[in-house]
Amino acid sequence: MREDLSSMHENLPSLTFLEKLTARWQQGHFVCVGLDVDYEQLPAIVKGQRAIEEAIFIFNRVIIDATANLVCAYKPNSAFYEAYGESGIRALSRTISYSQENFPHIPIILDAKRADIGSTNTGYVLSAFDQLGVDAITVHPYLGREALAPFLERKDKGIIVLAKTSNPGSGEFQDLLVGGAQVSLYEVVARNVAQHWNSNGNCALVVGATYPAELRRVRELVGDMPLLIPGIGAQGGDVAATVAAGQDSRGWGMIISASRSIIYASCKSDFAQAAYWATVKLRDEINACRG
Amino acid sequence: MREDLSSMHENLPSLTFLEKLTARWQQGHFVCVGLDVDYEQLPAIVKGQRAIEEAIFIFNRVIIDATANLVCAYKPNSAFYEAYGESGIRALSRTISYSQENFPHIPIILDAKRADIGSTNTGYVLSAFDQLGVDAITVHPYLGREALAPFLERKDKGIIVLAKTSNPGSGEFQDLLVGGAQVSLYEVVARNVAQHWNSNGNCALVVGATYPAELRRVRELVGDMPLLIPGIGAQGGDVAATVAAGQDSRGWGMIISASRSIIYASCKSDFAQAAYWATVKLRDEINACRG
Numbered sequence: 001m002r003e004d005l006s007s008m009h010e011n012l013p014s015l016t017f018l019e020k021l022t023a024r025w026q027q028g029h030f031v032c033v034g035l036d037v038d039y040e041q042l043p044a045i046v047k048g049q050r051a052i053e054e055a056i057f058i059f060n061r062v063i064i065d066a067t068a069n070l071v072c073a074y075k076p077n078s079a080f081y082e083a084y085g086e087s088g089i090r091a092l093s094r095t096i097s098y099s100q101e102n103f104p105h106i107p108i109i110l111d112a113k114r115a116d117i118g119s120t121n122t123g124y125v126l127s128a129f130d131q132l133g134v135d136a137i138t139v140h141p142y143l144g145r146e147a148l149a150p151f152l153e154r155k156d157k158g159i160i161v162l163a164k165t166s167n168p169g170s171g172e173f174q175d176l177l178v179g180g181a182q183v184s185l186y187e188v189v190a191r192n193v194a195q196h197w198n199s200n201g202n203c204a205l206v207v208g209a210t211y212p213a214e215l216r217r218v219r220e221l222v223g224d225m226p227l228l229i230p231g232i233g234a235q236g237g238d239v240a241a242t243v244a245a246g247q248d249s250r251g252w253g254m255i256i257s258a259s260r261s262i263i264y265a266s267c268k269s270d271f272a273q274a275a276y277w278a279t280v281k282l283r284d285e286i287n288a289c290r291g
Numbered sequence: 292m293r294e295d296l297s298s299m300h301e302n303l304p305s306l307t308f309l310e311k312l313t314a315r316w317q318q319g320h321f322v323c324v325g326l327d328v329d330y331e332q333l334p335a336i337v338k339g340q341r342a343i344e345e346a347i348f349i350f351n352r353v354i355i356d357a358t359a360n361l362v363c364a365y366k367p368n369s370a371f372y373e374a375y376g377e378s379g380i381r382a383l384s385r386t387i388s389y390s391q392e393n394f395p396h397i398p399i400i401l402d403a404k405r406a407d408i409g410s411t412n413t414g415y416v417l418s419a420f421d422q423l424g425v426d427a428i429t430v431h432p433y434l435g436r437e438a439l440a441p442f443l444e445r446k447d448k449g450i451i452v453l454a455k456t457s458n459p460g461s462g463e464f465q466d467l468l469v470g471g472a473q474v475s476l477y478e479v480v481a482r483n484v485a486q487h488w489n490s491n492g493n494c495a496l497v498v499g500a501t502y503p504a505e506l507r508r509v510r511e512l513v514g515d516m517p518l519l520i521p522g523i524g525a526q527g528g529d530v531a532a533t534v535a536a537g538q539d540s541r542g543w544g545m546i547i548s549a550s551r552s553i554i555y556a557s558c559k560s561d562f563a564q565a566a567y568w569a570t571v572k573l574r575d576e577i578n579a580c581r582g
């Protein structure tokens with residue numbers, strides 16, 4: 001079955017991040033599963049006698065197999081893997097390879113929140129897009145468009161810029177009123193990305209589900225640009241408010257990310273079924289609110 | 292000789308980042324060597340038949356041995372190592388271990404420019420401070436103090452926050468005028484870090500040498516807080532202007548970082564001597580301007 005899928009996909013042309021994403025949206029998929037794996041929290045049946053690398057990879061493989069028909073993207077957060085040093089990085093790399101080989105139509109977003117000055121970013125570009133082989137990456141806006149050129153030049157990839165993040169303290173700088181017009185910094189980031197950073201049509205923005213009013217404002221500013229929306233589930237974001245504020249003119253445009261509420265839906269041996277049903281539930285809730 | 296040094300340091304109490312740094316400043320050392328190694332640019336004598344990991348590690352070891360008596364810190368930039376996947380990460384890890392074992396009095400700054408929301412940062416904290424074993428890390432301010440708590444709680448480490456970065460386009464957001472008082476965003480970042488983030492006395496700021504007026508302004512705002520100042524050398528920052536603007540009330544407070552102008556001072560077999568003399572020259576230039 002897996003081999004058939006693989007050979008079926010061998011003849012697919014290489015699709016861009018936006019093309020993969022749009023195809024998933026067309027099929028009614030807006031859930032992004034956050035693969036934020038903490039070895040300590042893995043079900044006993046997965047840990048068994050396995051080493052950290054193997055246990056994390058096996059867990060991700062099972063979660064991916066269980067949810068692949070229901071999602072628009074996977075989003076591993078690099079911090080969870082870097083925490084375990086080399087074995088964590090290998091588990092991340094194997095997870096990405098597994099997904100790309102078996103489900104090449106599902107884009108993978110590396111939530112790494114990188115950004116350095118100019119040419120230095122080339123290292124992160126090589127690491128994410130060429131070594132690990134992901135379709136998109138999250139980046140900090142603070143250094144400006146000029147610094148992020150090595151990311152933005154990759155037309156086939158998604159460059160997802162932090163605008164209004166989901167954490168309680170995100171207002172410290174993001175809500176500051178800026179310039180003569182006294183608009184919030186996150187709005188300036190969203191506007192600049194939409195108007196000046198996106199000449200390759202490969203940009204997207206992060207806006208937390210925990211801030212529906214700000215999500216609505218960003219959607220007004222950026223037209224149909226994709227929005228990565230974390231904060232649903234464990235962080236408390238509301239699905240109906242998120243969809244009402246976040247959908248684009250086509251009822252699409254949303255990458256709604258949930259992690260703990262899906263991957264740890266059960267800590268017992270039925271964790272894969274529990275992840276499946278948690279994803280179905282979220283998919284159906286989202287689709288019931290769209291329109 | 293190396294073994295003697297190791298055993299000499301075994302009985303040293305574990306020093307904080309700020310204690311190590313201050314001891315180096317007291318001895319007149321303000322140069323930070325940026326270990327930003329690109330395998331392609333290594334001298335032929337280092338590359339030889341060596342694999343990437345070994346070549347990068349050997350190069351760093353030679354540079355560290357040549358310059359350890361002259362510097363206040365080493366600063367490997369993570370992007371350069373991540374570019375080579377697992378072998379790059381191993382070269383980084385071996386470089387840090389080598390320096391910490393043989394020169395434990397010299398602090399190591401991981402220039403990784405990380406920052407995620409709250410508990411997710413724990414992964415980066417574990418990776419940098421516990422797996423790799425560095426003394427300090429650079430972070431983005433955009434998510435605010437609340438998000439960066441897992442970094443800020445590490446009293447023994449240095450948390451170095453980007454304020455005004457050295458790149459030509461850093462003004463896009465950092466120079467935006469904020470609030471009723473219409474001060475620049477980078478000033479608000481510097482002020483908040485000094486007034487609200489630094490309850491453990493472990494914060495520092497990044498200000499590029501390419502912006503001496505902004506460097507002076509940050510120094511006015513933050514008292515004697517350490518400033519990491521990149522942009523000298525290949526990026527064109529001026530030493531006299533940097534020291535005049537950046538020194539604190541004691542004539543200290545500066546971590547003046549140069550990378551290419553030191554590590555690639557020669558691309559021939561005399562690269563270690565060339566790195567030594569380039570570091571001596573910069574150290575003497577800095578000290579001639581202090582006062």
